[in-house]
Amino acid sequence: MSTKENRVTEIISRCSALFEDLEFGAVKKWKAAAPGRKAIGYMPVYVPHEIVHAAGMLPVGIFGGGDQLEVIQGDAYYQSYICRIPRSTVELGLTGRLDCLDGMLFPSTCDVIRNLSGMWQIMFKNKYVRYVDVPQDYDDAVGGQFYIHEMQQIREDLGKLAGRPVTDEALRASIVVYNAHRKAIRDLYAYRAAKPWQAPTAEVYLLLRAGCVLPPEEHTRLVHDYLAACETQQRPKRDNARVVVTGPFCEQPPLGLIKSIEMSGCYIVDDEFMLAFRWLMDEVEETGDPMQALSKAFLHRSAQSSSKYDARKEDKGRFLLHQVKSRGAEGVVFAAPSFCDPALLERPMLQEILARHKIPYTAFKYAENTGQMAPIREQAGTFADSIKLWSAA
Ligand code: SF4
Numbered sequence: 485m486s487t488k489e490n491r492v493t494e495i496i497s498r499c500s501a502l503f504e505d506l507e508f509g510a511v512k513k514w515k516a517a518a519p520g521r522k523a524i525g526y527m528p529v530y531v532p533h534e535i536v537h538a539a540g541m542l543p544v545g546i547f548g549g550g551d552q553l554e555v556i557q558g559d560a561y562y563q564s565y566i567c568r569i570p571r572s573t574v575e576l577g578l579t580g581r582l583d584c585l586d587g588m589l590f591p592s593t594c595d596v597i598r599n600l601s602g603m604w605q606i607m608f609k610n611k612y613v614r615y616v617d618v619p620q621d622y623d624d625a626v627g628g629q630f631y632i633h634e635m636q637q638i639r640e641d642l643g644k645l646a647g648r649p650v651t652d653e654a655l656r657a658s659i660v661v662y663n664a665h666r667k668a669i670r671d672l673y674a675y676r677a678a679k680p681w682q683a684p685t686a687e688v689y690l691l692l693r694a695g696c697v698l699p700p701e702e703h704t705r706l707v708h709d710y711l712a713a714c715e716t717q718q719r720p721k722r723d724n725a726r727v728v729v730t731g732p733f734c735e736q737p738p739l740g741l742i743k744s745i746e747m748s749g750c751y752i753v754d755d756e757f758m759l760a761f762r763w764l765m766d767e768v769e770e771t772g773d774p775m776q777a778l779s780k781a782f783l784h785r786s787a788q789s790s791s792k793y794d795a796r797k798e799d800k801g802r803f804l805l806h807q808v809k810s811r812g813a814e815g816v817v818f819a820a821p822s823f824c825d826p827a828l829l830e831r832p833m834l835q836e837i838l839a840r841h842k843i844p845y846t847a848f849k850y851a852e853n854t855g856q857m858a859p860i861r862e863q864a865g866t867f868a869d870s871i872k873l874w875s876a877a
Pocket of ligand 1: 568569570593594595596597734735821823824825826827
């Protein structure tokens with residue numbers, strides 16, 4: 485193996501170590517590097533990271549405990565049929581693993597996360613906790629005003645926590661940082677769609693997860709490094725079916741499940757993993773009023789995922805169809821956490837739209853600690869085979 489090939493392995497090994505570290509060592513290290521630094525956790529899917537960053541704090545993505553964490557205390561807080569992420573997050577909190585966080589933001593993804601924010605306030609009374617409401621109306625004068633008010637509250641809260649107000653100038657600087665980060669992630673997705681054999685999704689996923697605990701500037705550089713390193717080696721190209729994986733925007737599947745889909749003969753060319761980094765789909769305005777700019781990006785240029793409430797019927801499925809068409813996908817894999825209301829409620833509507841456009845799909849559910857990969861590998865493999873048979877017909 486040449487040194488350049490080693491670079492891909494090196495980057496992915498580092499990301500893998502960050503992913504497996506449920507003690508959040510990278511966050512502790514960042515905080516220890518300068519006195520008074522603070523870190524703020526956020527649950528999936530999206531919160532305005534720019535405000536946290538502009539307050540001089542590290543935004544930390546908390547995406548559950550994965551398949552390595554044994555959930556003991558967390559199970560007592562939720563019914564057994566509820567998805568696993570709230571239970572494993574409670575476990576992380578009660579076992580002291582999240583003590584390095586100075587606060588938590590709970591976006592209004594669903595009722596489970598809403599309830600978790602209330603429980604967090606009771607369980608961790610000395611920490612900053614905020615439920616982040618987002619607009620369900622997409623008019624600047626209505627939903628926009630509401631969202632700006634909501635963001636302003638976070639801005640003031642974090643300013644108090646930091647001991648200095650979050651200025652417009654700091655916010656504009658953070659928008660510039662996150663625009664660069666979003667661009668790097670868009671480049672990564674475009675590269676994988678163009679050459680999925682060169683950038684397998686198991687690697688792309690680990691790279692994305694590293695962004696949960698690294699500062700955005702460092703993560704942007706890491707993504708660029710990975711893309712450059714990928715180009716220095718040629719990996720075998722297979723006759724796989726190109727698929728979009730939709731649904732895993734909150735509780736994440738185990739890494740083994742992602743690998744199983746790929747090993748079954750599918751190239752994942754778009755997905756909803758770590759949607760937080762791609763929620764705002766293009767550049768946020770870098771000049772003018774930063775709160776207006778963030779609001780307009782959310783209202784008019786954000787991912788039309790099932791995790792976002794939007795009553796406008798004409799928009800339903802538009803995002804998924806765009807993913808399929810722009811990436812040259814041949815089919816869709818619906819992969820949702822068990823019990824996930826937002827993903828499972830929209831699934832029939834999305835399937836109907838795909839059927840109308842003659843786009844094949846398959847569907848399954850998972851939990852973050854799903855251990856039985858063989859059935860999923862068989863299902864995804866059969867799906868890939870059927871795509872290849874249909875397209876050859
Ligand atoms: S997995 Fe689905 S139901 Fe569970 S907390 Fe996340 S969005 Fe809510």
